[in-house]
Amino acid sequence: MIKFENVTKYYANTKALNNVNLLINPGEFISLVGMSGAGKSTLIKLLIGEESLDEGRIMIDDIDMTKIKKVDLPYLRRKIGIVFQDIKLLPRRTAFENVAFAMEVSGHRKDQINRDVPKILDLVGLLHKKNNFPHEMSGGEKQRIAIARSLAHRPVLLLADEPTGNLDEVNANEVIDLLLKINSLGTTVILATHASDIVNKLRKRVITIEGGQVVVDQEEGKYQL
């Protein structure tokens, strides 16, 4: 469970987030919508400890983000998968190696890696591309590899920050379908986006942010900006 209590974040003198209160239950699929600069990315950065909040409190399960120590952040980040608009795959590594990379940094043994990575690649439907390099794949495939990498630690929460931002409709749909599939397997998904057609098709909970404040929070919501 993720809880935002009166969360406020300043950049210089402007309030990027203003008194945000949210409750996200395990297993939910949430679309976080808003214009550029509304505060979506700030919210995500606070969740992974990239930024520290100025007022209020964020709880991720029993972890208080206001009190977390810098040395403990890596362990928190293993519970949270993150996917970005710019994908961030390592260009000189194959699909397999990109996913394995996430497992290597957390000290998994080689045999565990060789056992788990194909399963994850199969989950995102790209096992047949395991030896391909990122430049040999389409945008949607690359993003699915990035999602596979974010799943390597079996996160409880998957944050997707504009994952379809650079993709055409077909590729975008593939990525969204994959996020839905992961959500159906029990992972909480937060999808930050400003693609209205995607949000409207999802028929899931929609949280709309405007000027750093939550203006709409609806079950089976629509894109309303």
Added chain:
Amino acid sequence: MNYFISLFRIIKNGALNFKRNIWLAIASTLIMVVTLVILSILSLLFIVTNASVQTIQERVDISAYFKTGVSESRVLTIRDELNRDARIKEVAYVSSEQALINFKERHKDDALLLESVDELNENPLPATLQIKAYNLEDYPAIADSLNSEKYQEFLDKVNFEDNRVIISRLNSLLSFIITVGLILVGVFSAIAILVIFNTITLAIYNRREEVEIMRLVGATNWYIRGPFIIEALMYSLIATIVTSAMILPIYKNLLPQVSNYISPGIRIFDGGLQTFFMVVLLQLVIAFLLSTISSLLAIRKYLRI
């Protein structure tokens, strides 16, 4: 989390950094070699000179030869008197009998000499006191007091070999080596730190994508920093090996000659490898220190965790 696997991967990534950055790695290693060569040569010079000073100092003493017929109890009284002198470290008594035994031992191959000694009716060798002082500066004064009237009737001769000039020359050579050594090693260490700092900074820049992803997928801080430190430590390890290989022939061949030049006839330097390994250890410590300092500086400045 398996720490052993992580440590292995950190070292592997460090070696990979080294390989990817090969030309700068070579430059860093070379500047480290120059620093270590200077350090080693100066420390070897220091060791030889210092050993020479000590050996010569140990060999300085005053020998007081007694006239024949002075009773042993008188000699011992004088010895006890001298022992009470605060400047004097020790007084060794060599009786004339002992002196004869020593003499025969020393010339045991010279049958003619031994025969002629035996032909004498009495022992020709005098009893002696060998006096060592705590400080070199005190020797002339002690020698003077032995030459005074008080001892005139018992002492035949006071022998004092004044090595103070040589010793003071060696001491000024020592302080010269230390001064020049510290300046040179300091300057080259600073250059080495700068070069390694830049190399590691570039390595961090080259791997910025990887570093960013590592952070996002939950790599610990030391897992991210470790390879850059390992890379720098590799420069020092290789530099130490190269330097040692270069120094060994100097150590084996040149150093005995230098030692012989400084203090002819005294074998101070036996070419044993113990001193050499001490110098290698010194190199390794200094090299690791330089690498650690510069890589930590680069990481602190450019690696955002």
